[in-house]
Amino acid sequence: MAERSFKAEVEHLRKGAGDTFTGEGILAITKALLENGVGYVGGYQGAPISHLMDVLADAEELMAELGVRFEANASEAAAAAMLAASVHYPIRGAVTFKGPVGVNVASDALANLCSSGVNGGALIIVGEDYGEGSSIMQERSHGFAMKSQFWLLDPRPNLPSITKAVKDGFELSEASNTPVMLMVRIRSCHVTGSFETRDNVAPPLTVKQAIANPQSDFNRVVLPPMSYVHEQDKIKNRWPAAEKFITENKLNEVFGPEKAPLGIVVQGGMYNGLIRALQRLGLADVFGKTEVPIYCLNVTYPIVRDEFDAFCAGKDHILVVEEGQPEHIEQQLGAFLYKAGAKLKLYGKDVLPMAGEYTGQVMLDGVTAFLKAAAPEMLPGKVRAPNAEAPQIPDLSKTVPIRPPGFCTGCPERPIFAGMKLVEQELGKHQITGDIGCHLFGSLPPFEIGGATMGYGLGPAANAAFDGGGERRAISMLGDGGFWHNGLSSSIGNMVFNKSDNVVVIVDNYYSAATGGQDVLSSRAHNDTKSTGNPISAALKGVGVEWIRQIDYTYDVAKVRDTVREALLTDFKGPKVIVASSECMLNKQRREKPLRTSAIKEGRRVDVPRFGVDADVCTGDHACIRLSGCPSLSLKRLDDPLRDDPVAHIDQTCVGCGNCGEVADAAVLCPSFYRADVVHNPGGFERWRAGLRGRVIGWLQERRAGKRLSVVETAP
């Protein structure tokens, strides 16, 4: 079960002709898929398209009614490979994953798919994770379209345009026998808005009907000499067909006056940002009507030369607004102009920055710089000669701390890193690689464990150079998501085969947690449509790992510490794998909190634990925080004039996971932590016993208090 449920929203997917859908971009894309007779969908979760996978999973019932097959693929490669169904069969298929990392993983399948060509429309919906809030390296997916020759759609970021792009994408794919990638940027995925819906359409040929009548054609297989034919086919037939479709159906849009000495070419996804800059300069109205001609590329690959030439006709200055690097589009347009011997001046990455997100300010500065050079008379007076001095706002850059993402309150991964930190204090620093997933936060303070991440499921593979051994064993991290995505073969199999002597810690939190808590093969939850409950340790044994230690309660810091120490020091030669399992706290709370609340309401006995710190026992050295970093474990300044430093403090968001007590114990920190279990609806005997204890304890306390001076702090 995923972090966010779309069960309620999924009902909107049943809307038909004449209705209006209002909601998030992701949900709109799902609706558009159903309206366009998609036959099968799949993908792999990851920001920003995790929600798309969650919506699809929650909409499985509706899709089943239409005869649409939904597959939660094991990886992006598996998802892209699934599009093979559209190679021979006239069935529309769509898969989704994040770009560019997911596209990297899928690129083998994508390249083969593109070589074979498709019969049914094949749509790859990529959530491009670029700019602020991105969790990955900053690259573009654009280059993949260029190398494999598939077409790239980058629609304007509003719901009517995005949903239209789904329809256009399928049709373009079929018209040119080529897969089409629909790119939605991180904010377009979560942008809200409305569009007019149409009726859902059942696929004309379902996958079930298709396998009743299997087809094959060796001409579509990527083997010589057919692969040489495929390449020629791409260039001689599919490309011109695509250009024809793009032009005839006006997939790209032109806005503004027909005749003007200048114009702007913009990626569809950047259109709103460009219009905002023009609005701020007084050159566009609230609806985007502008005095500057705009050629909006809803298809960013291929660029249709005739269309571009027509837009440039009579213009002297052209700006290309293209986010990210390298500047593929600008280079292409430059080549067009040069070869045509054009005289007009091309602007792009000279007035706009080569790297980084095109934020509002960047766009405003870039467009202003372009207009200053191309048509200064268009700029408002205050831009041409600013006279008002901006007020000086104090610099806070040294005051405001950075706030990178980290482990949630009660996260079961924190104690794993606390245990590893204790081993590090004991045995010294080890070579450690991380992997993709929440556990990569372990590389940040306070733990600072792990110094590299090479890709999903590649943590142990990234230590392969050290597989030959040395004075100290290398350690690598791997999550359950990464394990099933790629890690079992590329990392664990690799270690076994190469007789590695290193150590792997598999963080098993029951979900693909970082992407939003989707189920994986080893998830413990029952899932009606998926097979869960397949233990990681069984898979490890299956590929030949002999030294396996299963930890079923990661909060036992001492056990984690001892197990890691044992793995590092044992005489056993060969891969040593520790599977550390405890449920993701975010998901656990989401599951258990409502149950607990209703149990309390029904009068059943419920024990709610929470941790606390005795402020007068805490000395304010914060050693506990350096082994925890839990958001609920924070600091508090005391009123006591004798105390210089703030003391540890646990706020009411504590979920009572137990980590604080375990760390205080395992690291021999201090006795200031306590756990308080509040017992709701205690039984009769329990109450009687508590009363008795209370009276004895109270008598002892009173007796001692009567013999000494007591100091009572009174508030001023």
Add this chain to the structure above:
Amino acid sequence: MNMALQQQTPDARVGEIIKLAVLAVGGQGGGVLTGWIEALARAQGYACQATSVAGVAQRTGATIYYVEMTPKSDQAPVFALAPSGGDVDVMIAAEMMEVGRSIMRGFVTPDRTTLIGSTHRALAVSEKMAPGDGIADADEVRAAAEIAAQRLILADMDRLAIEQGSVISSSLFGALAGSGALPFPRAAFEEAIRAGGKGVEASLRGFAAGYAAAQGAAAAVEAPSVAAASAQVSGPAALMKEWQVLMARIAAMPGPVQDMAKAGLAKVVDFQDCAYGGEYLDHLEGVLARDSAARDWALSAAAAKYIANAMAYDDIIRVADLKTRSTRFHRITGEMNVEEGQLVELTEFFHPRAEEIASLMPAKMGAKWEANPRRMAMLDRWFNKGRRLRTHRLRSFVMLHLLGGLKGYRRRTRRHEVEQEHLKKWLRQSLAPLERDYALSVELLKCRRLIKGYSDTHARGLSKFATVMEAAKLLDGREDAADWVARLREAALQDPDGKALDGAVQTIRSFI
């Protein structure tokens, strides 16, 4: 040839677009708040667009939600997907440093921005980790906010919401309504909460609290309280008499020393007894005799503070005493919001090592055992393991209660002997340069701050303290000695392993 383009008159409707950004820490419910704002705008006949970046930022990182709205017409307006510096009408920041971040990023400008911020702190890891005080200065952010915002509404929105059994999104939504920054009536805001359908009653209470805070905005921008708590002492008549005698001695001290001496005395008497309090005053009076009004008694004030801390060291007896007091039980019951009919069960986490056991032995015996590794190993075998004491039960409580009652014996323990020696040595060493360098003596006294924590942490603190005191010897006689000792102390509090301290000591060695 084309005609030249002329600049148009800006579209007035562009200026009517309301741009609102929410800067929140992951998990604060920024999504819920954004959802309410969207629903509100649509219900009020506005075209509205919201965007967010839900990625990894939701895991406790800082994240931005952005909303644009404008009166609905037959055409669809073009909205931006992210806030731009200098182009935000309403900035809602759900935490004090996020208020600062919103200013740093240029989203708050004096010409247009209403800034609604919560003054509470969710400390960043970097602030919490430092062994000293790494908490960022909220006053700097407040000062910047006053300059940057056109209108400023600051209040502890977190507390306001929690007091109503709600979460911060509701009080912020209330403050947004109360600010009047959106052209919608209060009832429309409340309707948006009701339409959301989840935890409606609590959210409405939180909303009302936020609304009131915004309406009384002037009062809400409260200055942090500075008045200190005062201590009141009560107890048996005989003891009160002894206490009065001690207080009379303090009354004879110079004004600037008295407050700290009172606090110190209370701590020391609470730790042991009035006789021990007398010893505290003996030490303090010893310092006072060598001090003068010329430096405003800074030396004695520092001594009053740190001698008390040194005398009230953290031994097992003190911890056991503090853990078994009735005041503690009352405090916990309050903090955990225990209601009538509910029970509280307590678990304490102790992990005694051989060192703690030996330190509890009679002084001579303890010293002997400490010097014998085999005996210490034996103690470790017997005692060194984590012990969870369930102090709501009689067995554990009585055991701790008895331990806590060992005050009469405390003065004979090995720990007491060690602490007394340490205290004397520290005082002697700190006061040695007094006649030549008053400021240096004050700074040396303050180095006592470095000793804190238990077990390994305590040992590290002691070694840092020793490092600074040693380095001070190198500096003795230099004009900037006091400055350097202060700098060394700050360095020692920067990181647990003493890297910064070692660096500072290296620097000193380089110029000595």
